[in-house]
Amino acid sequence: MRLQGAGSEPPLSAHLAAALPDYSFAFSTDEEHAGASHFYFSDVCRALDEKFGDVYHRILDLEALLLGQLKERVLAQTAGLLAASGAAAEADCLLALARAAQAFGLRRPTLSRDPVLRIKGGRHLLVQRVVDTFVPNSLECGASAGRICVLTGPNGSGKSVMLKQTALIVYLAHVGSFVPADEAVVGMTDRIFTRLASRESLGAAVQQSSFSRDLSQMANALRHATQRSLVVVRGRSSALLDLTAAPSQVDEFGKGTLPLDGVALLAAALNSLSSRQPAPPITLVATHFSELADPAVLRPHPAIAFLHMRVLERPAAAAAADEERGSIVFLYRLEAGLAKSSFGLHCARLAGAPAPVLHRAQEILDLAAAGAPVEPLNTGQQQARARRFAAMAQLLREYDAASGEEPRAFLARALALPEAVMEGEEEG
Numbered sequence: 001m002r003l004q005g006a007g008s009e010p011p012l013s014a015h016l017a018a019a020l021p022d023y024s025f026a027f028s029t030d031e032e033h034a035g036a037s038h039f040y041f042s043d044v045c046r047a048l049d050e051k052f053g054d055v056y057h058r059i060l061d062l063e064a065l066l067l068g069q070l071k072e073r074v075l076a077q078t079a080g081l082l083a084a085s086g087a088a089a090e091a092d093c094l095l096a097l098a099r100a101a102q103a104f105g106l107r108r109p110t111l112s113r114d115p116v117l118r119i120k121g122g123r124h125l126l127v128q129r130v131v132d133t134f135v136p137n138s139l140e141c142g143a144s145a146g147r148i149c150v151l152t153g154p155n156g157s158g159k160s161v162m163l164k165q166t167a168l169i170v171y172l173a174h175v176g177s178f179v180p181a182d183e184a185v186v187g188m189t190d191r192i193f194t195r196l197a198s199r200e201s202l203g204a205a206v207q208q209s210s211f212s213r214d215l216s217q218m219a220n221a222l223r224h225a226t227q228r229s230l231v232v233v234r235g236r237s238s239a240l241l242d243l244t245a246a247p248s249q250v251d252e253f254g255k256g257t258l259p260l261d262g263v264a265l266l267a268a269a270l271n272s273l274s275s276r277q278p279a280p281p282i283t284l285v286a287t288h289f290s291e292l293a294d295p296a297v298l299r300p301h302p303a304i305a306f307l308h309m310r311v312l313e314r315p316a317a318a319a320a321a322d323e324e325r326g327s328i329v330f331l332y333r334l335e336a337g338l339a340k341s342s343f344g345l346h347c348a349r350l351a352g353a354p355a356p357v358l359h360r361a362q363e364i365l366d367l368a369a370a371g372a373p374v375e376p377l378n379t380g381q382q383q384a385r386a387r388r389f390a391a392m393a394q395l396l397r398e399y400d401a402a403s404g405e406e407p408r409a410f411l412a413r414a415l416a417l418p419e420a421v422m423e424g425e426e427e428g
Contacts, residue, residue, distance in 0.1 A: 097177045106178035109169070110185045115227045117141040117170070117282050121182030124165035128180070135332040136182070137162055141282045146305040148274055148283040150292055151334075153309030154343035156350070158332040159286040162309070163234050166284060167192055170230055187282075188228060193221035195233040218269055221281075229281040231273070233266075263291045267298045274301040293338045308339035 012023065022043040029037045041049075074081070100106065104125055121136040128134040135158070141147045151159050169179045173186040195217045221231050266289060273280045280303045292298045293306060312329040328346050345361055360377070367374050376382050395414055399405075 094176075101178035104180060106180055107182060107184065109173040109179045109181070111173060112185055112187050114143055115187045115279055115282070116143055116185060117166075117187060117230075118183070118185040119166065119169055119181050120184070122165050122169055122184070123180040124161050124168065125180045127161050127165075137165075137332075137334040139166055139334065143279065145302045147280045147303045148270060148301075149285065149305050149307050150270070150298075151284065151286045151307050151309070152288070152290065152339035152342075154311060154328070154330075154339070154341070155347045157309035157311060157330050158334075159309055160234055161332075162334060163232050163284045163286055167194070167230060167232050189230050190226060190228045191224065191230070193217075193225055193229060193231045193281075195221065195231075215265075218265075222269060222272055225273070225276075225281040227276065227279040227281060231281050231283040233269075233283065234286040263289050263297060267292060270304065271299050271301075274299075274303045279303070288342050290338065290342070305336070306338045307334055308337055309333065310335045311339075311343065 012020070016023075020040075020042070023040040026039040026041050028039070117139065118141070119139045121138060123134055123136050137158075139149070139162075141149065151162060153159050165180070169181055169184055170186055170189055171192060172179045173184065174189060179186075195214060218233070221229075221233075225231055266285070266287065270283070270285065270292070273283055298304070310331045310333040312331055314329060328343055345358055345365070348361070349358060364374055376386075392414060399410060
């Protein structure tokens with residue numbers, strides 16, 4: 001707002017000046033959008049101003065005074081207000097937990113001072129809401145034995161859900177909630193460590209590969225885990241609560257490098273955890289590394305137990321008649337022991353892999369299992385390539401350095417040989 005001086009006072013029109021003889025110009029505002037406004041004093045305004053003074057500023061002063069007094073009174077009750085706010089928030093949380101317990105059939109867990117974990121009929125609340133039938137599972141990790149559970153099984157058999165529901169049950173028990181299980185005895189847990197695959201971020205201050213982040217997460221668990229910790233080692237595309245990632249997005253620890261290195265790192269980490277005193281942390285590991293069952297790779301220890309998600313192998317005739325379901329049926333049931341196979345071909349079939357690819361993969365598996373060499377595909381291109389290589393090898397064997405042929409001429413002849421062989425094949 002810009003006030004204009006008396007020299008620029010706007011004149012009243014003739015009829016307004018006659019009708020308002022006591023009006024005198026006060027000021028004008030220069031509004032950019034709404035246009036200028038002009039203000040005038042009348043005899044009544046001047047009389048009220050002399051009697052009451054600047055009422056507007058007196059109102060502002062009074063408002064500031066009242067707000068200041070209100071602020072002082074509120075601050076004097078800070079402790080009581082914070083206590084009331086905390087009580088209301090706690091009551092709201094307890095009410096929400098109670099409603100969830102009633103709606104989802106949750107049960108009261110037992111918190112124990114012993115570093116144990118016993119779950120009977122455990123469930124994953126969110127997964128249970130999106131499937132027609134959910135199969136509950138039980139898990140027991142004692143005070144000393146079976147505290148490191150190595151979980152095996154094919155993709156899609158329920159390994160990740162099993163690990164996640166266990167971690168969620170432990171977490172819910174510690175925040176005062178009932179848990180999705182028929183029964184649960186949960187030892188007091190100081191930390192929950194997770195080894196979860198992370199997506200690469202271009203905005204990170206220090207760029208790391210996925211495998212480097214995996215190693216950092218595992219190293220953090222190895223440094224700080226105690227007998228009261230829970231360590232969950234499983235690859236996912238995001239966080240522990242990510243329930244929508246498809247099996248193809250799963251990348252377990254050790255898969256980001258050469259298989260031999262991955263097995264070695266995972267086995268060494270499990271050996272380190274199993275040797276902790278007075279007891280290892282409760283550790284759940286989902287993996288496809290069947291090499292861990294070899295005592296030469298993973299040192300046997302009473303704290304290490306092998307579990308698997310059970311699958312039902314269908315008869316060959318039934319599998320052939322129902323190609324969509326394939327050779328196995330997932331039972332989603334946790335049992336002791338090692339999975340006999342990862343059923344990779346079955347998972348590839350479910351993913352829609354072409355039949356020739358599946359057939360070739362089965363050939364390679366059968367040859368590898370029999371210890372026989374894997375023969376190349378018997379295609380025209382492969383045969384032509386083999387003949388060209390054989391011709392070049394024969395030429396090298398027949399080369400005589402004492403013949404006087406210039407080395408460059410020989411090399412030119414050797415390089416031209418595959419093209420000559422190819423032309424001969426095409427003419428034939």
